[in-house]
Every structure is written in structure tokens, then in C-alpha cells.
Amino acid sequence: MAALIQTASSVLRYRGGAGQWAWAIHRAAGLGVLAFLLLHIIDIFLVSFGPALFNDLLFIYKAWPFRILEVALLFGLLYHALNGLRIIVADFIPVVAKRSIARNLFYLQIVITGILFAIGGVVMLTTAQEEPFGNNPILSLVVVVGIVALPLVISLLFSYAPTASTIPLDTDASKGNYQDSIEVIVHGRQRGPMNRAELNIWLFMRISGFLLIFIALFHFFLMHFIYGVDAMDFSFIVARWTDPVLGLFWRAYDLTLLVLALVHGMFGVRYSIEDYFHNRAVKALLLGGAALTEIALILMGAFVIFTFNPA
């Protein structure tokens, strides 16, 4: 916990400009979407216990605090997807990584994310069946603006706060983010060029990320803007998974999404574990725990897709 607070404060104090915030929001969004996915796999797993339990618990998705979280999920997914695409393009087309082009692309990405999010968020909330958001565009807009404002206000506040520059860089205070980089520079703790396994993970993150732009965003779009959360219940999933024409396709689609998103997200968690935990035993424990959670969730998700029988 102390390490977490120190790391958070070091992110806020460091003045890395747009690049730093692009990275910090990318990480927070990736971890946030992953946290949702972990819960989501468990809730879809409940389908295998029959309609009573599943339908009883659906009120959670339709309650107003969860509606706000779903809109925050849209923001995280959109931001992470577009920022990820920018990273992938810059990695494979070196000219795009040039400072001036990268900076302009970042601002372009912010504008596109903002426009898509504003439209999507307001539609999601105003089309909800219940109060307070249903048919209430003003309140919906307030929530949407609030979600965008949160990272903007935090970054502006800490970029210009006078205290930021007066705090000394005590390298022992936190083991994370820029302080790690400083240690590498000062003490020369360079790990050498990427080994083959690391290179493969690096490539996997990019290939899976690129595919997820289509697969994950389309899933979200379909569930929220074509069907809508209010249409969702046990029979909705039965109809999709057992459809004589498209049933097999949707099961294969969900399985692909499950494996790609979980493995991508869990390799992403590994970056955070490597960055923030330096005790070997703790690191091994966390990495092992993450790997076991990933395997358990893939098995749970695949189990319900393969064995699902509405009878």
C-alpha cells in the first residue's frame, strides 16, 4: 500500500508533459478494463447455473452507479485502443515516432477519443430505461464531461502546481516509473537487449492489441448500441449462442475475445508488477498469482462457452 501511494505521488510530481500523461492514462485504462473483464467473466460464468441466478443479478448492470462505470469503461477502452494504435504505428513506422509528429498524433487521438466518447457516453446514458439518466441529456452530459475532466484536471493541476518542482527526487522514496529509469541511468542497471521471449511478448502485445481494436470495440458497440443493456438476460445469451446460423460463430467470437483480451491484459499486468515490486519473492508470488488467475478465468470462460446448454 505504501509503495502504491509513493508511486502514485511520484507520477503526479514528475513533470514529463504530454508523454507522461499519455502513458499513465494508458496504463490506468488498461488495468481498469482488465478489472472489468475479470468481473465480467465471472458474471457470464453464472449463466451455467441457469436463468434464476443470472437474471436476479442483472439488476447490478442496470443500477445507476454501474451505468456510470460502464461509461467510464467506454472511455478507458476508447482511450487505450486509440493510444495503443498510436504506439503500434510509431513502433513499426519510425518516422511517426519523431517528436513533433508523435505529439500532434497524440492531440489528434485525444480529439477523436473525446468526440467518440462524448457521443457514445451521452447515447448510453440517455437511452437507459430508468431514472436518473434515462431521457435526461443534461445529466448524461454532466457525467460524460466529468469523466473526461478527471484525468485532465489531475494532469493540469500537477503539471502547474508550484510544489511539484520543489520536491527533491529522493531515489529511495519510490521504486517505480521515472525513478526506475533514473536508477538505470545513474547506476547503469541496464538489462541488455531484449531476449527472444521478451521480444515475442512485445510482438504479441502489438498484434493482440491491433486485433482487439476490432474484436473488443465491436463487442462493446454491439452490446450497448445495437442491443442495449436493458435487453440483456439469460434468454438473450441463449438466443445468441444457440442460434442455428450464427450460434457457432458467436461462441468462436467470444472465445477469441476471451483469450486475446485476458492474455494481453495479464501480460500488461506483468509490466506493473515488474515496475512496482522489487523484492524477488513478492514479485514471484504476484507473477505466479496473476498467471494462475489468468488460467482459471480462461478455463471458466471456455467452460461456459463449450458446455452451455439452455436446457
Ligand code: HEM
Ligand atoms: C458493459 C459492457 C458489456 C456488456 C453489456 C457485455 C455483454 C456481454 C454478454 C451479454 C456476453 C454473453 C455472450 C454473448 O451474448 O455474446 C458477453 C460475453 C463476453 N464479453 Fe462482454 N460485454 C461488455 C463489455 C465487454 C468488454 C469491454 C470486454 C473485453 C474487454 C468483454 C469481453 C467478453 C468476453 C471475453 C465474453 C465471453 C465470456 C465467457 O466466455 O465467459 N465484454 N459480454
Ligand code: HEM
Ligand atoms: C482495444 C484494443 C487494444 C489495443 C490497441 C491495445 C494496445 C496496447 C499496447 C500497444 C500496449 C503497450 C504494450 C507495451 O508497452 O509493450 C498495451 C498495454 C496494456 N494493455 Fe492493451 N490494448 C488493447 C486492449 C486491451 C484490453 C481489452 C485490455 C484489458 C483486458 C488491455 C490491457 C492492457 C494493459 C494492462 C497494458 C499494460 C499497460 C502498462 O502497464 O503500460 N488492453 N495495450
